[in-house]
Amino acid sequence: MAVEEISESAGDAVQAELAADVVRYPIAPGYRVNVRSGPGRQYRLIRTLPYNVKVPVYCQKPGEQITGPYGTTTLWDNIADGEFVSDAYVNTGSDGYVAPRCS
Template sequence: MSSEELTMPDAIDTLAGTDTTATADAVGTADVIDVPDVIDVPDVIDVAGGAELTVEAAVARRYAVVADVNVRSGPGTSYAKVGRLSAGAHVTISCQKPGETVTGPNGTSKIWDRIGSGRYVSDTYVRTGSDGYVAPRC
């Protein structure tokens, strides 16, 4: 095969034939772009109407529940039970706050995770990868 310049369809036809060699000219090139390792993200993002959104809220993460757990209306077992989550369920933590100290599968902690309006679970039942806060405080 010669090193003549081919269009992409011609290059494919050439490769599909009996001669399966191709030159760089036949395949083409792509532009290479430089991507930074770290992206500079502001601490607070302005949104419509003058409101502000914290970066933590803008980058919500989902976490696995490690054992069956009751969902409470506040950060403690004395609050009303408003639901139940099974092991393996995933939750999004909008914020965290201190409350009743609980011992669960992940140890002992007073951190409670807010997973919805009036919906809290003890952080000891959620695999966050940390013994501390992983979301903004409520």
């Protein structure tokens, strides 16, 4: 049992270290953005982000084409486990990938 506790603590430390390296990007001002379970509007709506938030981008993947304040893109940003927002609403400063591709 002690080995399991050590493994869990080590895993938590690794997750915390990885999270510290993730950059947070602002959502477009004046928008409340829908968070989906996958990279497209056909995926389940999980929640809606409040105004003026910054989101972490852990990885990115292609999906449904969306037009927003930052252009038209098929790129979707993974902001939490199983949660995606269109990159068209996230000010990453780039039209391309700013994070690893999601597997």
